[in-house]
Amino acid sequence: MTTLAYTPFIDALPVHNEWYLLIIPIAIFIAIGYKAIRCTDMKNYPREVFIFTMQILIGLGLLAAAMTLVITVLIPLLAPIPS
Amino acid sequence: MSTNPPQQLDPAAAIAALVFPGAGHLLRKRTTRGIYAAVGVLGLFFFGLLIGGIDAVDSKEDKVWFIGQALVGPVTFAVDYAHQSQFKAYDTVSKEFRTGYPDEHRVKTVNGWEWEKLTPAEIDAGMGPPNTKGLGRLNEIAMLSIVLGGMLNLIVFLDALMPPPEKSGKAAPKPAAGGTP
Numbered sequence: 001m002t003t004l005a006y007t008p009f010i011d012a013l014p015v016h017n018e019w020y021l022l023i024i025p026i027a028i029f030i031a032i033g034y035k036a037i038r039c040t041d042m043k044n045y046p047r048e049v050f051i052f053t054m055q056i057l058i059g060l061g062l063l064a065a066a067m068t069l070v071i072t073v074l075i076p077l078l079a080p081i082p083s
Numbered sequence: 084m085s086t087n088p089p090q091q092l093d094p095a096a097a098i099a100a101l102v103f104p105g106a107g108h109l110l111r112k113r114t115t116r117g118i119y120a121a122v123g124v125l126g127l128f129f130f131g132l133l134i135g136g137i138d139a140v141d142s143k144e145d146k147v148w149f150i151g152q153a154l155v156g157p158v159t160f161a162v163d164y165a166h167q168s169q170f171k172a173y174d175t176v177s178k179e180f181r182t183g184y185p186d187e188h189r190v191k192t193v194n195g196w197e198w199e200k201l202t203p204a205e206i207d208a209g210m211g212p213p214n215t216k217g218l219g220r221l222n223e224i225a226m227l228s229i230v231l232g233g234m235l236n237l238i239v240f241l242d243a244l245m246p247p248p249e250k251s252g253k254a255a256p257k258p259a260a261g262g263t264p
Binding site (some may be wrong): 005006008009010011013016022026028029030031032034035037040042080 | 105108115116117118120122123124126127129130132133135136137155166172210213214215216217218219220221222224225226227231232235236239242246247
């Protein structure tokens with residue numbers, strides 16, 4: 001059998017450098033499924049899916065920024081590495 | 084004293100939800116919600132398979148992940164069965180049942196399916212294992228996507244089992260101020 005050609009759903013997708021973009025479709029699918037059962041009025045469904053998707057993405061972005069700040073600023077201040 | 088209408092669980096809808104994501108809602112005539120729930124759960128499942136390949140579902144090597152993935156339903160077990168039976172083989176030396184390396188191919192022997200080393204010429208000719216193993220961060224994200232699908236399906240299952248809000252009294256209008264409770 002050949003391994004040269006990429007087979008969808010069988011081989012891993014070669015997107016190692018763009019891994020962080022994969023959170024976008026995951027957030028969209030979570031919002032679609034979750035709001036399908038939690039949305040009180042289905043007329044507002046697309047709007048609620050959009051808002052929930054944005055909440056996930058912005059929340060994760062803020063979490064990433066906070067962790068970056070802790071690792072690059074706070075920890076070196078608290079425990080400086082002797083040069 | 085106010086009393087809520089009797090709450091009735093729907094075991095048939097729960098069984099349908101176990102068999103296929105969203106089917107419980109379809110059985111309860113909540114078609115739109117059932118379709119969207121199925122799109123959400125199966126979207127996460129197949130997106131995980133798309134980025135991680137079939138190696139993202141592995142009941143032998145990723146047992147803990149598989150517990151969460153199993154919540155998606157029979158489709159997870161079907162993919163795992165295909166993975167174990169069509170893509171894995173035994174190491175001839177260690178007897179370990181595993182995915183093939185890039186310089187191996189799967190051959191049927193008297194002992195069952197085994198990995199056989201390829202010559203450089205055979206590798207150049209394009210021979211190799213039937214799938215490439217998912218590695219690193221991509222493999223983690225793929226497995227996580229399918230586990231999230233499983234956890235979402237658990238919520239969908241419980242929603243199919245429980246009575247709809249309009250029947251359980253949760254959506255009942257509040258009494259007007261000064262009215263009888």
